[in-house]
Amino acid sequence: MSFSTEALARIAIELQSDIGHPDRFSRLITTLRNLLGCDASALLRYEAHQFIPLAIDGLSQDVLGRRFALQGHPRFEAIARAGDIVRFPADSVLPDPYDGLIPGQESLKVHACVGLPLFAGQTLIGALTLDGMDAHQFDTYSDEALRLIAALVSGALNNALLIARLERQNVLLEEPGGDTTTGIQEIIGLSASVMQLKKEIEIVAASELNVLIGGETGTGKELVAKAIHQQSPRASHPLVYLNCAALPESVAESELFGHVKGAFTGAISHRSGKFEIADNGTLFLDEIGELPLSLQAKLLRVLQYGDIQRVGDDRSLHVNVRILAATNRDLREEVLAGRFRADLFHRLSVFPLVVPPLRERGDDVILLAGYFCEQCRARMGLGSVILSAGVRSALTAYGWPGNVRELEHAIHRGVVLARAASGSDEVVLNPQHFTFDGVATPSVQMNAPPAGRVNLREETDAFQRQVIHQTLEKQNNNWAATARALSLDVANLHRLAKRLGLKD
Structure with missing residues (x-):
């Protein structure tokens, strides 16, 4: 099966409209998902031996924060080395990097999966991944038709990378997809700030x-x-x-x-x-x-x-x-x-x-959590580390007085606890795996409340006020001593107390 001229024109238009706008690829992914009837799709750029998600559809939001190193993900390694369309067998024994990351689907043991490597000349610059719960979902689409889509997307991605480099005033452009950023940690986040x-x-x-x-x-x-x-x-x-x-x-x-x-x-x-x-x-x-x-x-x-x-x-x-x-x-x-x-x-x-502090960065907390989950998975040799819906809600609601550093430690500690409790290398983080330092909501209170009955942010703020007030009294109203007792930086405690209305 091939695609109609109208469908291909629609894809081309999506790619060329607002060429510098970050939503362009999100619109493309949505268009492809509808055109191909897939349950999940992702566009990723290739850099420093890893794939970095640019846009996703049908996948958990934390995927945008994850970084998929080839050495830890055989399917991505196969896509990077193939040089052409990769159709994975429906019952492939290669672990799927999205396993547990498609909402409503606990397992991807048998499903359709296609990988389209994207090139600028002979240089790999990215990949397009398509997943379907029906094992035969993409059988009717010919390789030639998929190559045509890959060619359109490759051109658009290469242009976007070139524009990004020009905007950074880098006159001597590196080879697209070169390992120019090896060892560089990036700033994860898509919030306005x-x-x-x-x-x-x-x-x-x-x-x-x-x-x-x-x-x-x-x-x-x-x-x-x-x-x-x-x-x-x-x-x-x-x-x-x-x-x-x-x-x-x-x-x-x-x-x-x-x-x-x-x-x-x-x-x-x-x-x-x-x-x-x-x-x-x-x-x-x-x-x-x-x-x-x-x-x-x-x-x-x-x-x-x-x-x-x-x-x-x-x-x-x-x-x-x-x-x-x-x-x-x-x-x-x-x-x-x-x-x-x-x-x-x-x-x-x-x-x-x-x-900006993490509490002012909205959904960036989920992207960062995904990034740290993938870090833990690689370091500990785990098959997967997944955030449950309850944990995502709790992470978003919490105020994070210790900011990104506190989130990193919380995720790492949670993974250790979850692995010990399950004894499996397929780790799912649930609310009971988190006990935040000092003023955080304890694990027994972090179970996701019934919809419409409890405002988690208000409950968290109330609990924080209570703990700070009680600790302050025990420390004879000494803010520095209170900060030490709560394992907080004193400046952060003052800001938190102001936000909670405990001081002017």
Whole structure:
């Protein structure tokens, strides 16, 4: 069976309309699902030996956050190596990466599955996957007809990748599908706030401006710094990390600027500091608000003139370093309180970025949960890790005071508990596998309530208010002690308390 000219024209129109719009591929997937009568379909791009979902239909939302490495998914490896249409036998023994991820279908043991590799010339750039519950669902469609669809989609995907690279002002375009991002962690999310953040990262990355990255603890400020560096002209040079909060004042100057032999007791040899190591590259100063005032003045001099002096050395060295700094403090308040230099603050905050907290990112929590589930599956050698409907509802309703870091730990802990309870490598995460730290809803209260009878967000907020209030009383109204008792960052506790109406 082949497709009508009208059907092919409809696909072509979907692909060409609003060529830069992110919804274009979602519309395409929906059109293909209706045309082919499949129960689930997905468009994925290929990059760094893994497939990354761009658009899905008929699959759980967390699939968009998952990353399917070839070495862990034999079906995707078969598609990547085939060079042509792959029709998997209905009873194929190869594990299906979507098993448990099609709502209403607990198992995909016998079903129709077709993979269409997508190419730009001879280079693999993506794949289109089609699944149907009827084992003979795609038998009537000829390989030639499916190749025609693959050709249309390949052209559109290649154009989208080229446009994305041009938007990043990358004049020397890499080969599509090349392993240019190997080892790079990406910022997962499709919410408006994250899309805006990604746009701002692309803008500032191409410049030489210093950047101040703000945001609560656990939001992913280091990931933003990595993204800026990797998209900058300095990407081929080092990105050097230094946590200012973990830096004893007695050795801080040496860590930053280095020292010469004999400069102080224990200085038995010359040592390069972080600025020298980062020469022509980028220096990421995490928790910059913790840097002592005495060192703030010396850091300001480097930003102004590019000159450093090793401890114990009279000579100056010139370095070419871009500074990315991060803080979970309000540095404007720190300046007013005299704890942070105003001139350094203004030098750093020419282009400030703020990483949004997880509670303001909507459904991104599900995408991130899917990402962490796939990470756990690969690390622990599991067959699958699936989020139940109850867990997805609970994850969305919870406020996440510890942000992405708290979510990551919760998923990893949940997978360990679920695997231990089931004794199987097919893990399904249920509400009882989650006990969030401190102010979270305990497992006994996380069972999904009957529809229309309980507002889970209101119940969660009420429980948080109660726990914070009780703990605050036990700690004699000491907020810092309360934060320690609840295993929370004190700044995050203050923000949570304000949101819950416990303080002005």
